[in-house]
Amino acid sequence: VRQPAAFTGVYGLKPTYGRVSRYGLIAYASSLDQIGPFARSAEDLALVMNVIAGHDPHDATSLHAPPAFSAGTPDDLRGLRVGVITESLAGNTAGVDATLRATLDALRGAGATTAEVSLPELRYAIAAYYLIAMPEASSNLARFDGMVYGQRVPGSDVTEAMTLTREQGFGPEVQRRILIGTYALSSGYYDAYYSKAMKVRRLIADRFTQAFGQFDVLVTPTSPFPAFRRGEKTSDPLAMYAADVDTVAVNLAGLPALSVPAGFETVDGTPLPVGIQFIAPALHDERLVRVAGALEGIGVAQPQVAPGY
Numbered sequence: 001v002r003q004p005a006a007f008t009g010v011y012g013l014k015p016t017y018g019r020v021s022r023y024g025l026i027a028y029a030s031s032l033d034q035i036g037p038f039a040r041s042a043e044d045l046a047l048v049m050n051v052i053a054g055h056d057p058h059d060a061t062s063l064h065a066p067p068a069f070s071a072g073t074p075d076d077l078r079g080l081r082v083g084v085i086t087e088s089l090a091g092n093t094a095g096v097d098a099t100l101r102a103t104l105d106a107l108r109g110a111g112a113t114t115a116e117v118s119l120p121e122l123r124y125a126i127a128a129y130y131l132i133a134m135p136e137a138s139s140n141l142a143r144f145d146g147m148v149y150g151q152r153v154p155g156s157d158v159t160e161a162m163t164l165t166r167e168q169g170f171g172p173e174v175q176r177r178i179l180i181g182t183y184a185l186s187s188g189y190y191d192a193y194y195s196k197a198m199k200v201r202r203l204i205a206d207r208f209t210q211a212f213g214q215f216d217v218l219v220t221p222t223s224p225f226p227a228f229r230r231g232e233k234t235s236d237p238l239a240m241y242a243a244d245v246d247t248v249a250v251n252l253a254g255l256p257a258l259s260v261p262a263g264f265e266t267v268d269g270t271p272l273p274v275g276i277q278f279i280a281p282a283l284h285d286e287r288l289v290r291v292a293g294a295l296e297g298i299g300v301a302q303p304q305v306a307p308g309y
Contacts, residue, residue: 002247002259006222007273009261010303011039011292013049014247016282017254018063020049021056029136032129032251040303042071043295049289065283072290074297078111083215086118088246089286092224095265099274103262106300117215119207122249124200127249130241131184131197136294137174138181144169176237193287205253212281217291220246222259222275226267246277256280258288261294263305273302 005012013036020035027033037048046069053067084104092100104114146152146165153160153168170178184193211218223243233240250257259275266272280287295301 001038001258002222002275002277003244004040005259006273006277007212009273011037011042011045011238011301012222012259012275013037013039013045013285013288014250015049015258015285016063016065016256018061019053019065019067019256019283020063021049021052021054022057023057023062027136027140029163030140031136032133034147034251037233042289042296042301045227045289045292046047046070049285053285063098063283067286069286069289071289071293074110074294076290077107077298078296080112080291081109081215082107082112082114083117083218085122085211085212085218085220087120087122088220089116092221092246093226093265095226095263095267095272096221096224096274099263099265100219100276103260103276103295103300104219106298110294110298114131114219115215117211117218119211119249121162121200121203121207125204125249125252127247128197128200128204128242129244129252130180131193132201132252134177134181135185135194136181138178138185141170141174141178170243173237204249206218208249208255208279209281216280217287218279220279222246222277226265226272226274227234234277250277250279253282255282256285256288258292260292260301262295262300263302 001012001014014034015036017034022033022035025033025035037045039045049069055064056062071147108114113204144150145162147162151165151169152162153161155164183189224245233284257277257279259277261272261273262276264271265274278288278291292301
């Protein structure tokens with residue numbers, strides 16, 4: 001949700017894991033999946049979240065946390081303690097850096113305090129995320145074999161029918177993730193990969209908890225660069241995965257995070273949206289929506305949607 005939102009100039013909210021029911025979702029990675037809204041304003045975010053958040057008896061992972069979302073005002077920024085994650089400051093394009101600096105300047109001008117905070121374990125976030133997500137995807141997508149529901153491609157026998165169904169039903173990237181996930185879960189490799197990734201996940205979550213002892217929200221760019229051309233990174237999957245460097249740690253920790261459209265970077269003569277990510281402690285999703293409204297009030301948030309959308 002957050003990276004597409006950043007690339008298209010709108011808000012994108014990933015709620016706390018469990019704040020929104022996953023009932024009806026086709027599972028990709030069950031311990032990471034979370035449904036969240038896109039919106040053009042903080043008020044719209046609040047309206048949607050007040051409807052979709054809350055406990056669902058059909059989803060055992062959904063939380064008993066009644067929603068109380070509302071768009072904030074600039075007064076909500078006074079005294080707000082903002083931590084800028086040091087590890088997110090390297091590797092960004094010039095436009096992303098400039099947008100982040102401008103956002104922090106505006107926050108300080110509105111009465112917030114800012115300081116850097118280091119979360120060194122985040123350097124393992126990409127590796128840990130994909131070593132958890134891909135094995136879970138391999139397990140979840142095993143049910144799509146053409147035998148019970150979904151697409152079915154006929155074959156000379158059951159094995160061939162399953163093989164053809166999965167070969168034609170899944171695209172190259174899905175097949176890649178299933179293969180890597182199956183390998184990571186296989187005998188002799190589970191402890192070397194998946195089990196270690198789960199330990200790193202715990203370390204990252206603990207580090208976030210420590211940081212929130214000092215700050216109300218944490219800030220990073222949503223992506224280290226603006227939108228890339230369609231197909232530009234298809235031939236280099238590792239480069240594509242690296243685009244998630246600022247977002248996946250939040251998923252691992254189950255925290256809420258919001259991408260705010262905060263500026264633009266001109267690429268080949270075209271101004272492309274840049275998103276800034278705000279992260280809050282678990283179950284403090286409402287804080288992010290109030291911050292979004294406050295940023296609108298001081299002219300930072302600049303939601304944009306291409307004509308015809």
